[in-house]
Amino acid sequence: MEGEIRMSEFKGVWVFSENHELALELLSKGRELADKMQTQLTALLLGSNVQNLAQTLVQHGADKVVVVDKPQLKQYQAEPYLTALTTLAKQHSPDIILFGSTRFGKELAARLATRLETACVPDCTKLSLDNQGNLMAERIVYGGNAAATIRFHMKPQIATIPARTFEKPVPIWDRTGQIEFAEMAFEELKTEIVEIKQLEASQVKIEEARMVICGGRGVEKKEDFKMLDELAQLLGGQVGNTRPLAEDRKWFSEWVGLSGHKIKPTLYIGCGVSGVIQHVAGIRDSQIIVAINKDAEAPLCEVADYVIVGNLYDVIPALIEALKKELKTSSS
Amino acid sequence: MPKIIVCIKQAVDVTQIRADPSTRKLITADAPRKISDIDKNALEEAIRIKEKQGGEIIAVTIGDENAKTALREALAMGADKAYHLNDPAFQNTDTRVTSLILAEAVRKIGEFDLILCGETTIDSFTGITSQRVAERSGIPLIMYARKMNLESGVVVAEKVLEDRFETVKAKTPALITVVKGINEPRIPSLMAIMKASKKEIVVWNAEAMGIPKEKLVSALEIVEVLAPKMERKKIVIKGETPAEIAEKLVKALVQEGVVGR
Numbered sequence: 256m257e258g259e260i261r262m263s264e265f266k267g268v269w270v271f272s273e274n275h276e277l278a279l280e281l282l283s284k285g286r287e288l289a290d291k292m293q294t295q296l297t298a299l300l301l302g303s304n305v306q307n308l309a310q311t312l313v314q315h316g317a318d319k320v321v322v323v324d325k326p327q328l329k330q331y332q333a334e335p336y337l338t339a340l341t342t343l344a345k346q347h348s349p350d351i352i353l354f355g356s357t358r359f360g361k362e363l364a365a366r367l368a369t370r371l372e373t374a375c376v377p378d379c380t381k382l383s384l385d386n387q388g389n390l391m392a393e394r395i396v397y398g399g400n401a402a403a404t405i406r407f408h409m410k411p412q413i414a415t416i417p418a419r420t421f422e423k424p425v426p427i428w429d430r431t432g433q434i435e436f437a438e439m440a441f442e443e444l445k446t447e448i449v450e451i452k453q454l455e456a457s458q459v460k461i462e463e464a465r466m467v468i469c470g471g472r473g474v475e476k477k478e479d480f481k482m483l484d485e486l487a488q489l490l491g492g493q494v495g496n497t498r499p500l501a502e503d504r505k506w507f508s509e510w511v512g513l514s515g516h517k518i519k520p521t522l523y524i525g526c527g528v529s530g531v532i533q534h535v536a537g538i539r540d541s542q543i544i545v546a547i548n549k550d551a552e553a554p555l556c557e558v559a560d561y562v563i564v565g566n567l568y569d570v571i572p573a574l575i576e577a578l579k580k581e582l583k584t585s586s587s
Numbered sequence: 588m589p590k591i592i593v594c595i596k597q598a599v600d601v602t603q604i605r606a607d608p609s610t611r612k613l614i615t616a617d618a619p620r621k622i623s624d625i626d627k628n629a630l631e632e633a634i635r636i637k638e639k640q641g642g643e644i645i646a647v648t649i650g651d652e653n654a655k656t657a658l659r660e661a662l663a664m665g666a667d668k669a670y671h672l673n674d675p676a677f678q679n680t681d682t683r684v685t686s687l688i689l690a691e692a693v694r695k696i697g698e699f700d701l702i703l704c705g706e707t708t709i710d711s712f713t714g715i716t717s718q719r720v721a722e723r724s725g726i727p728l729i730m731y732a733r734k735m736n737l738e739s740g741v742v743v744a745e746k747v748l749e750d751r752f753e754t755v756k757a758k759t760p761a762l763i764t765v766v767k768g769i770n771e772p773r774i775p776s777l778m779a780i781m782k783a784s785k786k787e788i789v790v791w792n793a794e795a796m797g798i799p800k801e802k803l804v805s806a807l808e809i810v811e812v813l814a815p816k817m818e819r820k821k822i823v824i825k826g827e828t829p830a831e832i833a834e835k836l837v838k839a840l841v842q843e844g845v846v847g848r
């Protein structure tokens with residue numbers, strides 16, 4: 256049929272994220288898929304003043320980097336990015352495109368998939384190939400109650416992947432690859448950014464924290480988070496919170512959980528957190544989970560390794576003292 | 588006066604589903620359903636605009652016979668008219684198909700100022716249907732709005748992103764997705780519920796919409812849906828005093844190798 260491309264004409268694995276760290280993580284899964292399919296791994300590098308990052312993408316596993324480095328891509332506006340993605344995808348017909356599941360990345364992935372009339376599976380936690388070479392994705396559904404395994408039947412196969420799902424590959428400093436520059440005329444913007452308010456950096460990187468002390472509605476006042484902060488500092492970790500503390504009480508702008516930051520720290524301590532499924536879905540992969548709750552029946556206690564049934568206002572200060580003692584003896 | 592289309596989905600109430608403990612398979616067949624939480628926020632936002640500026644609110648849903656309940660609730664909250672897109676071929680599809688049906692409905696409904704959607708639905712949790720509708724309709728898209736304002740053909744919204752808030756402007760018609768924090772959806776009064784039973788629900792199937800069946804084939808196959816394994820130790824630490832309990836926990840964490848050296 257005219258204008259139709261046969262399935263076999265799709266070739267290569269592509270990765271893109273405007274978040275460079277996440278792009279590197281995608282390269283590790285991308286490399287594995289490309290090797291299995293005996294095809295090339297391409298990283299797209301889109302942005303303004305970004306070409307200096309091309310080499311690191313090669314060192315982390317890309318066979319090829321396609322660079323579109325233009326001032327029009329300075330702000331994260333969907334339309335010019337979509338021009339670049341659509342133009343390149345139509346020229347080269349990749350088999351698989353992996354996007355980082357940032358909010359911007361999800362917008363781009365879904366809109367690109369629509370332009371290419373293909374499928375898009377967002378927020379995948381696992382990816383593999385079936386024996387026909389179709390992409391299989393796993394993602395969390397039903398508010399965290401289940402994981403769905405989904406098979407693609409249309410190409411390109413587009414998936415988005417949250418931060419910290421895959422480990423960054425070990426770089427090979429003398430790895431070589433092809434770096435290509437692409438040119439195109441950008442489509443018009445449909446929206447205009449009037450103002451940008453940047454948030455404090457500390458709130459942003461909770462995915463990276465090895466220890467997370469999470470406060471829930473059991474914490475009565477915002478000032479009481481000082482207690483959690485102290486605990487976090489002693490452990491070398493960071494403080495997080497549940498969604499109602501952001502949305503209802505407006506103490507924070509972000510939260511931990513299915514619809515917020517998904518984390519997998521070595522240690523998670525939930526303080527006055529009930530552990531409703533949407534929250535638990537975001538902490539499920541933590542190595543050790545501790546629940547501090549005055550209600551022994553709270554759902555978090557069901558999914559914790561260690562449970563303390565008690566008032567957090569008694570337990571946390573005691574825990575701070577006990578930790579101070581322990582850290583003193585272990586350092587002396 | 589603005590005409591606002593709100594896309595609502597009748598979702599499975601995820602707090603009411605259970606898995607079969609032996610097979611880990613979810614039991615969703617007879618699980619209760621409700622309007623997906625954030626879609627109610629989208630509807631509430633439309634109602635607030637109408638309260639100030641007048642106009643018309645149209646609720647649209649793709650769903651089976653049961654989904655009529657969701658539309659009745661939307662009408663009771665304050666929608667003026669509803670479209671029920673109901674066809675066996677509309678069920679169990681993917682976002683590519685869902686967005687095609689919604690975009691086609693929007694086109695058939697005619698002129699409008701805004702389409703409002705939820706950020707994501709509580710059951711499928713994809714959060715990508717609305718982008719696809721905007722793209723198919725060729726209109727501006729502003730996602731994750733936690734505040735919005737519509738005035739003389741221009742919509743301004745504040746987007747919540749991971750590390751920043753962006754105030755973004757677009758000309759109407761435009762599609763906006765809202766986050767849960769944007770407002771508190773109202774609970775309709777008995778009076779409103781009674782009145783709603785008189786409002787019109789238009790039912791369209793694939794034929795009425797002129798969508799050929801071959802366009803409704805899903806590009807994705809759900810292979811299985813299983814409850815996750817969650818095997819944890821569940822050790823309850825007991826003691827006479829908080830200090831004693833705290834020390835026991837610290838000792839356990841040291842033994843686990845997560846605290847100390």
Ligand SMILES: Cc1cc2nc3c(=O)[nH]c(=O)nc-3n(C[C@H](O)[C@H](O)[C@H](O)COP(=O)(O)OP(=O)(O)OC[C@H]3O[C@@H](n4cnc5c(N)ncnc54)[C@H](O)[C@@H]3O)c2cc1C
Nearest residue numbers: 471472473497498512513514515527528529533534549567
């Ligand atoms: C679509 C959707 C997505 C969502 N996504 C998320 C998400 O990503 N993240 C998220 O967190 N939530 C999310 N939620 C909200 C979620 O359903 C819960 O409402 C929320 O997680 C509950 O927060 P909480 O544990 O702080 O509060 P609560 O459920 O009110 O729990 C408070 C707990 O504190 C305990 N407590 C009270 N006082 C004390 C004390 N002095 N000492 C010790 N314990 C005490 C209580 O026993 C109780 O268990 C989502 C909801 C929806 C509908």
Ligand SMILES: Nc1ncnc2c1ncn2[C@@H]1O[C@H](COP(=O)(O)O)[C@@H](O)[C@H]1O
Nearest residue numbers: 594595649704705707708713714715716
């Ligand atoms: N079946 C449906 N009927 C009407 N609107 C829908 C339907 N599915 C999704 N939507 C809209 O698209 C948004 C995002 O959905 P999702 O991609 O499923 O998270 C929802 O909040 C709704 O506004």
